[in-house]
Amino acid sequence: MKQYFPELRDQFRSLAEAAAGVRVCVIGHARPDGDCVGSQIAAQKLLAHFGLESFMANADCVPNSLLYLEGSELISIFDRQMMNDTALLYVDCADEGRVGPKTSIALQGFRRIGNVDHHISNTGFAEFNVVDQGASATCEILAGIAFDLQVTITPDLAQALYTGIMTDTGRFGFAATSSRVFDLCANLVDCGASPQAAAENLYENVSLARLKLLERFLGTLEYACDGKVCIGELKQRDFLETGTSYLDTEGFVDYARSVSDVAVGVLLEERKTTTKGSLRAERKEIRVDQVAAQFGGGGHACAAAMSSAMSLEELRNGLIESLRPRVS
Amino acid sequence: MKQYFPELRDQFRSLAEAAAGVRVCVIGHARPDGDCVGSQIAAQKLLAHFGLESFMANADCVPNSLLYLEGSELISIFDRQMMNDTALLYVDCADEGRVGPKTSIALQGFRRIGNVDHHISNTGFAEFNVVDQGASATCEILAGIAFDLQVTITPDLAQALYTGIMTDTGRFGFAATSSRVFDLCANLVDCGASPQAAAENLYENVSLARLKLLERFLGTLEYACDGKVCIGELKQRDFLETGTSYLDTEGFVDYARSVSDVAVGVLLEERKTTTKGSLRAERKEIRVDQVAAQFGGGGHACAAAMSSAMSLEELRNGLIESLRPRVS
Incomplete structure (x- = not known):
C-alpha cells in the first residue's frame, strides 16, 4: 500500500497517543478559508479515529461559501468559556498568533499538543509538529495521513479535504500543485468528493x-x-x-x-x-x-x-x- | 499495468494501421481552444508513434494564450492547397461541420479516417471513431491512450495534454471531472507537465x-x-x-x-x-x-x-x- 506521508503519519499517531483522555480544541486561523475549515473538519475525524473527543473553534465565523461542508456548522466562534481542561491542536497556522490577536492572548498557558501545517514559516510551536512545507495545503497533509492510516473516508470528509486542496492550490494553479496533489484528489473523488459541488459553492455562487x-x-x-x-x-x-x-x-x-x-x-x-x-x-x-x-x-x-x-x-x-x- | 481506455486504444491502433503510408491532416474545430490545440499536438505524436506522417491545421489561428505550448507553432491556418493525397483525423469535433463552414466545404470528398472526441452529440462520422462521451476532454482520451500504448510522454506532450484537460474541465470544476481525470493529471505531472505554467498562461496573462x-x-x-x-x-x-x-x-x-x-x-x-x-x-x-x-x-x-x-x-x-x- 502506497504511503503519502509516513513520517507525519507516525507523528500524528504519537500526538493522538499523547492526547489520550484529553479533550482537544481544533483551532484554525483568523478569517478561516477553505484549507482552514477543511483541515478542522478532517483533523476532528482523525482524532475521533483514535477515540479522542474534540471540538472546533475559530476567532471568526466560517464564510458562507464553505457552509456547504458537512461539519462546518459545528465550528464555533472561539470563546474562552469553552476551554476547561482542553489541549490545543492548531491547523493551518504558521505560528500561535495566527488564531487572531485576542484569541491568541486567551489561549496563553494552554497545552499546545499539536500543529498540522504546510507554511514555510511554521515555527514548530507545539509538542507534535505535523508540518510539511512542501505540501500545497494542510488538507493535502491530512488527506495523505488519513489514507496512510486507512481511516474510513466518508463522502463528507472527502469533500472537506478536496475543498481545502482546491482552494489552497488556487484551483490547481500554484507551484506546489504536485502529482501527489492530483493523486490524492483522484482518491478523494473515489471516496465521494464532488469537484463540481466544490467549484459551484466556492466560485459560482456570487452575489x-x-x-x-x-x-x-x-x-x-x-x-x-x-x-x-x-x-x-x-x-x-x-x-x-x-x-x-x-x-x-x-x-x-x-x-x-x-x-x-x-x-x-x-x-x-x-x-x-x-x-x-x-x-x-x-x-x-x-x-x-x-x-x-x-x-x-x-x-x-x-x-x-x-x-x-x-x-x-x-x-x-x-x-x-x-x-x-x-x-x- | 492499469489501462485507461482499452477499447479506444485498440480503435486508435486500428486507425493507425489503416493509415499506413497515408499522409494525415489533424484538424480541429473553428476558434480552437485548449482542448482542441492540445489534442492536435497529442494526436500528431500518437500518429508519429506508429510511424505516420501528419500535419495540423485549423480554420482559425491558435489563440495567444496557447502559443506557449511547444508544437502549437506548427498548426497552420487551413488552406485547400495542403490537401494533396491526405486523409483527415478530426479531433474535438462533434461533427464534420465543426471545422468551420468554408473548411467543411473544402474538405468534402477527402477520406475521414478518424475522429477522436468526447462530445455527447458526436455523430460517428469517420471510419474509426475514437469517442468517449463520458470523458471530460478529448485530451483526457488521448492522454489515456498514450499511457495505455506506453508512448513516451515528453514534458511538452504532457503539457499539451494537461492544458486540454484543465481548460475543458473548467479548471476541474465541471461534472465530468472524474477520479480518472485527476489520476491522469498526476501521471502527466510526473511526465513533466507544469500546472503552474498552464494556469499562468491561460488565466494570469490578462491585459x-x-x-x-x-x-x-x-x-x-x-x-x-x-x-x-x-x-x-x-x-x-x-x-x-x-x-x-x-x-x-x-x-x-x-x-x-x-x-x-x-x-x-x-x-x-x-x-x-x-x-x-x-x-x-x-x-x-x-x-x-x-x-x-x-x-x-x-x-x-x-x-x-x-x-x-x-x-x-x-x-x-x-x-x-x-x-x-x-x-x-
Whole structure:
C-alpha cells in the first residue's frame, strides 16, 4: 500500500497517543478559508479515529461559501468559556498568533499538543509538529495521513479535504500543485468528493452586488513602478453604494496581479478609521511579507496584508516606494 | 499495468494501421481552444508513434494564450492547397461541420479516417471513431491512450495534454471531472507537465484593457425572468474606448452565470452589422442550444451562441422570451 506521508503519519499517531483522555480544541486561523475549515473538519475525524473527543473553534465565523461542508456548522466562534481542561491542536497556522490577536492572548498557558501545517514559516510551536512545507495545503497533509492510516473516508470528509486542496492550490494553479496533489484528489473523488459541488459553492455562487463592487475595483486599476505593480482601490462609499461588505473583496487583488507583466497586485480598501492593503506577488522572491511588515502587517512571501492608520493616498504612496526596488 | 481506455486504444491502433503510408491532416474545430490545440499536438505524436506522417491545421489561428505550448507553432491556418493525397483525423469535433463552414466545404470528398472526441452529440462520422462521451476532454482520451500504448510522454506532450484537460474541465470544476481525470493529471505531472505554467498562461496573462472591458460588462449586468437570467452587454463603443476586440470577451458570460440562483447567463455584443449573443446554462436540461437555434445559432446544451441581424435590444427581448419558460 502506497504511503503519502509516513513520517507525519507516525507523528500524528504519537500526538493522538499523547492526547489520550484529553479533550482537544481544533483551532484554525483568523478569517478561516477553505484549507482552514477543511483541515478542522478532517483533523476532528482523525482524532475521533483514535477515540479522542474534540471540538472546533475559530476567532471568526466560517464564510458562507464553505457552509456547504458537512461539519462546518459545528465550528464555533472561539470563546474562552469553552476551554476547561482542553489541549490545543492548531491547523493551518504558521505560528500561535495566527488564531487572531485576542484569541491568541486567551489561549496563553494552554497545552499546545499539536500543529498540522504546510507554511514555510511554521515555527514548530507545539509538542507534535505535523508540518510539511512542501505540501500545497494542510488538507493535502491530512488527506495523505488519513489514507496512510486507512481511516474510513466518508463522502463528507472527502469533500472537506478536496475543498481545502482546491482552494489552497488556487484551483490547481500554484507551484506546489504536485502529482501527489492530483493523486490524492483522484482518491478523494473515489471516496465521494464532488469537484463540481466544490467549484459551484466556492466560485459560482456570487452575489450581483459583489460583481458591482468588482466593477468599481476594476475601474480604478492603474499601473505603478513602470507597469510592474498594478493597484486598485475601494472607498467607503463603494461598499455603501453597492450594499457589500469587506468580505466581498476576496480574490479581487488577484485581478490586479493577473495583468500581463505585473509582478505585484495591490488592493487598497478605505475603512472607517484605517486603510487595509493587500499584496499579491507573482514570485516569492519579491517577499511582499517584508513590504507588509514595514506597514505593521505580515503574511506570506507571495500574499501579505496590513491594516494601517495612514490615509489611502499615504498608504498607496508608501507601498509604491517600498515595492519599487523589489520589482525593478 | 492499469489501462485507461482499452477499447479506444485498440480503435486508435486500428486507425493507425489503416493509415499506413497515408499522409494525415489533424484538424480541429473553428476558434480552437485548449482542448482542441492540445489534442492536435497529442494526436500528431500518437500518429508519429506508429510511424505516420501528419500535419495540423485549423480554420482559425491558435489563440495567444496557447502559443506557449511547444508544437502549437506548427498548426497552420487551413488552406485547400495542403490537401494533396491526405486523409483527415478530426479531433474535438462533434461533427464534420465543426471545422468551420468554408473548411467543411473544402474538405468534402477527402477520406475521414478518424475522429477522436468526447462530445455527447458526436455523430460517428469517420471510419474509426475514437469517442468517449463520458470523458471530460478529448485530451483526457488521448492522454489515456498514450499511457495505455506506453508512448513516451515528453514534458511538452504532457503539457499539451494537461492544458486540454484543465481548460475543458473548467479548471476541474465541471461534472465530468472524474477520479480518472485527476489520476491522469498526476501521471502527466510526473511526465513533466507544469500546472503552474498552464494556469499562468491561460488565466494570469490578462491585459489591463480586457479588465476595463470586463468593468463595462459588469456594470451592465441585470436580472431578467425573475432573477433566473442575468444579462450583460457590450456596445461597439465599449470595444473602441477600451482598445479591445471581440477576442477579449472570452469567459465574460460566465460572470453572469455565476450569480447566485441564476440559471442562464447572457452576453450580448453589438457588432458592426450584427449582434452576437452567448448563453451559458447552469444545467444541461435548460438546452440553451435550442434557444440559440431559434435565432440562427447553435452549440451545446449548456453553452451556445448566435450571430443575429437583430438590434441588441431586439435580440435581448427575444432571448428573454425564449428563456422564460425554460428557467421558470
